[in-house]
Amino acid sequence: MNLQASAPDGASGGVSAVSSASPVSAASAGDSDDAIRRARACFVLVNPSHPGNVGSAARAMKTMGFGMTDGVLRVVVPRFGGPLAQEESIAFASSAIDVLEAARVYDSLDAAVADCSLVYGLSARTRDFAPPQLDVRDACVEAVGELAAPATRVAFVFGTERTGLSKEQLQRCDRFTQIDADPEYSSLNVAQALQIVAYELRRAFGVIGTRALDEERPDYASHEEVERFMEHLYEACVAVEFIQPAHPKKLFERLRRLFARTRLEREEVQLLRGLCKQMIVRSIRR
Structure with a gap:
């Protein structure tokens, strides 16, 4: 994941996402939107150094229906203060200021994911003794199934812009998740990677439906x-x-x-x- 930030609307123009609530799929889209709002999925940014990336991440989350409730966006030891501390993060968030306002700041990765039963670490690099590996689509399908259990929470963890997650940070995760990309240049911007994960989660909710949040699951440890x-x-x-x-x-x-x-x-x-x-x-x- 590189250190470049995505441009705000004023720089490159916004591209509107196609709403899933078309006349053909309005009912199913409404069900999945409700499931997303009820979901206990969170996105964790570890040691971000560029406030614009946090703002862009907030915008990416909101376009997929995530982040408006407290603590869905979690930031671990940002190098520039809180999510609202810099004008750049606010500018890049565009109309997703409410996601920044609901974000929480933590002093360690362990603290940020303490209440989660399943933690996915995103990295472009393979590591020795990494947790079990899953493609991002399979990871999101598994995550939606995990959210069926009462009070469970899942987290997707993204490393710092320059180096990504360290070996130790990745070992703190339950799953090692990669996004399929050109092996010659597989480095994604943090907000871009988060956008893909949020989209795949939204897709998984649409495929599995609201039943995922009503099924019984084992009582996994946090x-x-x-x-x-x-x-x-x-x-x-x-x-x-x-x-x-x-x-x-x-x-x-x-x-x-x-x-x-x-x-x-x-x-x-x-x-x-x-x-x-x-x-x-x-x-x-x-």
Whole structure:
């Protein structure tokens, strides 16, 4: 993802999206629009350095029906203050100022996705020990299915303009998601990448319909619950000398990837934390 910002209306002229509420599809479009408004999907921008990109991202979200409710746009440690701190972000948002007003700012990626049960990390580069990989369309279909469970939330995470998500940030995600592009030049602007994801989410809601938000799903653990378990597991692995803190190698990265594939439910996290506790207790008694 490069550092260029998309131009506001005054610079290049706006191109209106075709409304899905045509006479032929008005009923189904209304259903999917309602589902999108009810959806608990959020978009996370990590360390953005250009306020124009945040404004363009807000505009991209609103054209697809996302962002008008509190906390759908989440910004992690922006380098220019809050989303409304710079005139450039407001100008590039065009008529999506309400999305900027509803945005939240966080001091870490973990905090930004703490309430999410499924986190998708967008990156053009492949990484060692990355989470399971999904094409963006498949990821959005999975995300809409995930949103069927009560109170679940999904997040799509976008890295900084110059370098994208770091290896460590991507490992904090449950899915590694890529957008199909020319391999000779696969770098997308942050707002462009977000626009594609928002479109694919909208498309998935249209295909699956409103039933997605009414179906029963397993009670998956939140990102925060899984991260607390991973910290507990690391402590237990050190206690039984399975991992040497000075020379951890790649063992814990492999364990993290294993649990990312598994999709832990809340009861399973509690069970595994009980196991970790006993490992630590037994190591102390030796």
